[in-house]
Amino acid sequence: MNGILSLISKLDVVIGILIKPIVIILSASVAVMMAYGVITRAILDQPVFGLEEIVLMCAMWLYMFGAVLASRERSHLTADFIQVVCKNTSVIKFFHLLATMISLAMAVMFSIWAYDLLDWALRKGQSTTVFHLPWYISQSSLFVASVLFIFYLIRDFFEDLNSFLSRKTA
Template sequence: MSKLLALIATIDAVLVFLIKPVLGLISAAIAFMLALGIFTRAVLDAPLFGLEELILVVAMWIYMLGAVLASRERSHLSADFVQVVCSNPKMIQVMRLLSTLISLLMAVMFVTWSYDLLQWGINKGQATPVFQLPWYISQSSLFVAALLFCFYLIRDLLADLNTLLHPGTLPHPVISEDNC
C-alpha cells in the first residue's frame, strides 16, 4: 500500500503544481475584469458588454479548483462529532474511514451527474449571449472537480485504512507541508 500512496503523492504534487498557478492566473483575471468593468462603467460611462459572462465562466473554474484544493487538504466542511462523544481511537478511526467511504460514494455520484450535465451541454450546443462561448466550458469544471474529488477521496480512504490497519502511522502520510 505504501507504493500506491507514494504514487498518489507524486500525482498529487503534479496536480498542485498545475492547479495553484492556474488559480493565481484566474484570480488575477477576475480581479482585472471586475476593476475594468467598474472603471468603464463609472468613469467612462461605457459599460463593457459581455464582461459578466466571461467572469461567470472563469469564476466556475476558480470555485471548483478551490474546492479541489480544500478536498486535497481535507479542509472542507465536515461534522466530526464522533471525537466529542467517543474517546476510543480505534472507533474514531473506523468512523473516519466510514465517513470517507460515504464521501467517496457521493463523489462518484457527483461524477456521473456532472458527466451527464457536460454531455448534455455539448449536445445542446448552448453558448453565452455576447461572445458565444460554449456553456460546456464552465460545465466541464464540475466534471473535472468531481474526478479530482474522487482521486483525493481514494487517497484519503487508503490513508485511513492504512492508519486503521497499522496504528501509530500518520493519518495522512501523503500530505506534507512540502506539498502545499
C-alpha cells in the same frame, strides 16, 4: 497499500504544480475583470457587455479548482463531532473511514451527474449571448473537479484505512 499511496503522492505533486498557478491566474483575472466592470459602469457610465460571461467562466473554474485544492490539503469544512463525544481512537478512526467512504460514494454520483451535464452541453451546443462562448467551457469544470475529488478521496480512503488497520496492530 503503500505502493498505491506512493503513486498517488507522485500524481498529487503533478496536479498541485498544474492547479496552483491556474488558481492564481484565475483569481487575479476575476478580480481585475470585476474591478474593471465596476469602474466602467459606475464611474465612466459605460458598461462592458459580455464581461460577466467571461467572469462566470473563470469563476466556475476558480471555484472548482479551489475546492480541489481544499480536498487535496484536507482543509475543507468537516463536522467532526465524533471527536467531541468520543475519546476512543479506534471509534474515531472508524468514523473517519466511514465518512471518507460516504464522501467517495457521493463524489462518484456527482461525477456521473457532471459527466451527464457535460455530455448534454456538448450535444446541445449552447453558447453565451455576447461572445458566443460554448457553455461546456464552464460546465466541464464540474466534471474535471469531480474526477479530482474522487482521486483525492481514494487517497484519503487508503490513508484512513491504513490508519484504522494500524491501530489494530499497535
